[in-house]
Structures are given as structure tokens and as C-alpha cells.
Amino acid sequence: MELMIDMRVAELLASRLCHDLVGPIGAVNNGMELMQDESFGMVDDAMTLATKSAEQASSLLQFYRLAYGMAGRRHGGDFGPVRELAASFLTYSKSQLDWPSGPVPEGLPDGASKMLLNLIALAAEALPRGGTVGVAMSSGNAGLELEVKAVGADAGLREEAQAAIGEDAAVEDLTPRNVHGYFTQLLAKRLGGKLVAEPIGQGALRLAVALPG
Secondary structure (H helix, E strand, O other): OOOOOOHHHHHHHHHHHHHHHHHHHHHHHHHHHHHHOOOOOOHHHHHHHHHHHHHHHHHHHHHHHHHHOHHHHOOOOOOHHHHHHHHHHHHOOOEEEEOOOOOOOOOOOOOHHHHHHHHHHHHHHOOOOOEEEEEEEEEEOOEEEEEEEEEOOOOOOOHHHHHHOOOOOOHHHOOOOOHHHHHHHHHHHHOOOOEEEEEOOOOEEEEEEEEOO
């Protein structure tokens, strides 16, 4: 099912992406400037700053290219590269990925990897102090289920993010801080599913999308 996205949503997603990138890109620039300053006596530190910041910017771009772009709609049976992207992305949000390698359920539709990446990014939002993001995929008579759990101190979506994932969320109320949740629930709907977000005890949040088999 194809769903049209309001231009405001596209603009807010672009704002979010730029916000996430401006920090590491600015740090790269600062590191390069310090290396060119002959009076600066810590060239190695400046090089380390520039290198690590460039790696972070590259990681974010590769992640969002699949999460927001057309590339993520193509699905292959190998989720290894997707797992690596997710692990690198979470490193910079002080969280770690728990996604065991192994065979994936048959019948995953195109866009499943895109859906997973958006769920992972939403889980990262729900971990203000960092934590663990667990990923699982399963199939049954009812269809396929993609599940992502956020586990950590104070795990949970902010009130504005919770409102954005509701089916009655208004586009005019979205901001760069909660547009990702709106986009994630819209993506689930396009795949024929519905995004579910529910607490599962203290310090844990479950995000899931059930897809028709």
C-alpha cells in the first residue's frame, strides 16, 4: 500500500537528519582547523577528533540512507550489513545492539529492513541514558512480526513522541523531535501492519509491527 507523505513531514525529517549531522561534521571542521594551527601542540588529539567525528557522520548517513531513503525498500536475505549499520548507529547514542545472527524468517517483504532500522532508531530515542536495543523477527500462522525492545534506565518515549505514533497524530503538530515516530508508524501502515509501543516492566519498552503473511 502506497501512502503519500506530506511535504511538512519530509521537511521535518530533513531537519532531524541535519541536526544529527551538524555535531560530528562541525567537530571534523574543528579538528582540521586545529591541525593547521602551528601553535597548537596536540596535533594527534586533533587528528583523533577529526577521524572519529568523520566516522560518526559516515555512520549516521549510511543508517539514514536506508532508514529514510529508497535503498531501504529493497530487501535481501542477508541482514548482516543492516545489523552492522544498526550497531554502529547505536554506539553514538550510548546504547548497544542485541541482535543475534542467524537465519531470518521466510517471506519478509521488501521494506522489512527499512522498518527494522526505523524501529531501532525509535528505540534509541526511548533510551535517554543509553541501554540495550534487542531485535527479533518471528513468523507464524498470523504472519510476520518485527520486534525491537529498548531496555535501560528511564526507558520510554517522550510524551510528544508517544503522541506522534498515534493514528490520529496531526501533521501540523509534528516537530523535528517527534517526526521520526510519525514516519515509523506511517511506514508500518504502508507495509500492511500497525506499530505497537508498550512498556514491559520497569525500564523496558517493546516496539513491534505485525505484518501479514
